[in-house]
Amino acid sequence: MLAGREGHATQKAMQILVALGEIYGARRLVKVSSVQVSGVSYKNLGDAGLQFLDELARDGKARVKTTLNPAGMSLTDWRSQGIDPHFAEKQLEVIDAYRRLGLEISCTCTPYLAGNEPGFGEHIAWGESSAVAYANSVLGARTNREGGPSALAASLTGRTPLYGLHLRENRVPTHSVEVEAQLKSPEDFSAMGYFVGRAVKDGIPRFSGVKRASLDELKTLSAALASSGGVAMFHIAGVTPESKLSGGRAESLTFTSHDLEETVAQLNDHGTPDFVSVGCPHCSIGELATLARLLKGKKVRKEFWVCCSREVKRKSDELGYSRPIQRSGAKFATDTCMVVAPIEDMGYRVVATNSAKACHYLRNSGLRVRFLTLEKCVAEATRGVET
């Protein structure tokens, strides 16, 4: 592959993997069973990224199951989302390049809810920081935090350098977090992740004092830890599969009810929301069931996006959850989300969301944010615009 006998794209991919392997001291490459590629939104890729993908697509082909991160818009309903046609054209070119490369066009940050669910101990190469943390911590699969090109390189060769979190000895906790706060909702887990990520940076925190955690709570915790810090793996005593791993010295910290209150306060800017969005990371079927119940018979009076994968949306159609959601005027945003869509260019100023991760990135895009529970997001959307 490195000599170029299997084509230019494969050779480039192998050069990237070998160089990364050398930098990080990998002894060899290891076969991967699954890849998740980040770098899909045209907002982040720009023309350069598009040109690079086009070049690779001339002779490159995915060798393992590979899914994509969210795009900058819904691939089918971008017109009703108010997306600029020039942006849409470029975004569709990006998707077309990925399609020619043989990737599955399911644009989601929760591939593990959409048919790309690796098993315990499997080596994988995932981009998308929240999915990386979820895969390592909750599924027990093994991946480093890949960037767009390095994940794509793994897909085109079926391999990744064996270092970092692929090795058991690097998966032990570096920090021990005593949770004193009472966690009452997924949003509390999100706030805790935001607080702890900032404190441990790219460390591996091990939480204790959390009795149980639902899929939605683990999903939003993963996202928050990876956005304020660079966390790629965490453990929860008695909950996650590798929480008994130990070795080395772990630094101690606590998460108190005061820390929780303060983090929530820090995630709230002033202003009345003109845009409400849930589904960062993309909604699970359980969250859609809750939304259907909360929105039944109501009307939203603000732009309200429900972000999820196509697969989960399909399931929701079958189970009858989609209808009450859509009847309320809320819009499904499949293939995309409020973070990667160019909503700051669409005239919105203050976004209400139930995700600390979304708050973090929306602020970077120059928007103001309100961090609310799912229930309060629905209340905010249905109560109308203050005058």
Place this chain on the structure above:
Amino acid sequence: MKLRGRAIYDGRADGIALVSSSPMSFYGGVNPDTGEIVERGHELRGQSVKGRVLVFPYGKGSTVGSYVLYRLRKNGVAPCAILNAKCETIVAVGAIISEIPCVDMIDIGKIKPNAEVKVEGSTVLLR
């Protein structure tokens, strides 16, 4: 003087050193159309990387930075070589996809601003 390092992307280049003692972010830090360094507060702000042997300790910031290096190359305003104390993912991937000679594991403190530098594989010659 001759410095020996590790070739991240093997190649040859001749140029004048542009030296930063602080890490560099390409995404948001360098204008991909002009090659100008635009990062607020950066010691090289206002200077152009075009055609220079760009010397800095390591890269930082978003992984999208790799694509910025690629875009610099396509726009004809890329550095002719990159020298790092310790290369990381963003710069390594960027150099490889853009085919910019890149060497790390050298003592970049030995390279004076505006020095004439010749890069040959893993060897860096200073004149």
